[in-house]
Amino acid sequence: MTDEALSQAQPPRAPIWRVALVFxxxxxxxxxxxxxxxxxxxxxxxxxxxxxxxxxxLVNRLTPEVAAQAKGSRIQAAGGGINVLNGCEGTEVLFLLWAALLAAPLSWRWRLQGALLGALWVFALNQLRLLALFYSYRDDRPLFNLLHGLVAPGLLVAATLLFVAWVYRRHDASQRLAMPGGAGGLDAA
Incomplete structure (x- = not known):
């Protein structure tokens, strides 16, 4: 199928202002x-x-000698710990991901799959961020400040955007395969 035929076979996309508004x-x-x-x-x-x-x-699994304890929103251990406040639990990045999936021209099936996988993705990334913050706070306060204020939030947002792009590309690829004459169609060349 030619690019022209492919573009004519796809439903029209929403104007960018509508996508931005939904987001x-x-x-x-x-x-x-x-x-x-x-x-x-x-x-x-x-x-x-x-x-x-x-x-x-995770801290106790990686470094049992630290003997970390959960005390409400604090990760406590001898030598220092961190406080996980509202905003540090990853929900803001998760909400960015979900809003992007809602605004993107995806089928509801792909939105739901992306939202569920994305929640796991954000949770895992945020846990890595918390581990980096916990260990850096104990060993290197300037590194902690850099990670906490700039590096970790930026990496979390960038990794989440890459995830949304991955879902979007997978959705588009599945749509092309499902079209008559697509790579999976009977009349594929």
Whole structure:
């Protein structure tokens, strides 16, 4: 199938202003909803249990001699620990990912798959970030400041954008394969 025929076979894309508007509205709604949960059992479950609990388990698995403990939103250990505040648990990056998937011209099946896989992706990346922050705080405070304020947030956002781009490309590839005459079609050359 030629590029011209392929472009004619695909449904028209939404104007960029509409994509941007959906993205901004979705991001605002997600952030607003999360802000409304401040101090709630849901916030404590995400921060104290899921985020801090998992990070402590990882620290103790990697370096059992540190004997880290979860104390609410704190990762405590002899020699220093860190406090995981609202915003440090990765929800802001997750909301960026979800808003981008909602705004992108994807099928609902791909949006849902991307949202679920993306949540795991962001959680794993944020756990790596917390480990880097925990160990750098204990051993190299200037490195901690650099990681906390600039490097880690930038890497988290960049990795999340790459994930969204990956989902988008996979979706487009699956659409081309599903088209008559696509690479998987019967009349493929």
């Amino acid at each position: 901004l509205l979705a991001l605002a709604a997600l952030q607003g909803g999360w802000s409304a949960l401040r101090g709630s059992a849901a916030e404590r479950a995400v921060i104290d249990q899921a985020t801090v609990g998992t990070a402590v388990a």
